[in-house]
Amino acid sequence: MDGSGETAAPPATPTRSAGALRVHPLADRPGWQVAGEISLITRRAWEQTLHQLALSDEEACHLELSAITFVDVAGVSVLAVAAQSLPEGRRIVLEEAPAALRRVLGMFWPDLPSVEVVTA
Helix, strand or coil: CCCCCCCCCCCCCCCCCCCCCCEECCCCCCCEEEEEEEEEHHHHHHHHHHHHHCCCCCCCCEEEEEEEECCCCHHHHHHHHHHHCCCCCCCEECCCCCCHHHHHHHHHHCCCCCCEEECC
């Protein structure tokens, strides 16, 4: 539990230095706002975020990714594996995903029905 009393958010790196990943629950829909880098350094926090998302009973869980500054292929792979493990009818909605993430998804997982990419 952090100082705000929130317990639902998965652990994330608390600093704002290079290599940090910050995760906060969305106020108006089920899911998380994710900011920073998705890389080897932050992989554990990213995996925990996706694990928490998978535990939800919601049909659609949102990941708001507009503040992601870097994502590696392994991070996209973790996302794809998490999406593939969702029960039928559930999906992950990626909001404002970085271009690199969208390209890697399109190259390696072009027909992943449990991932919906939404852009403005």
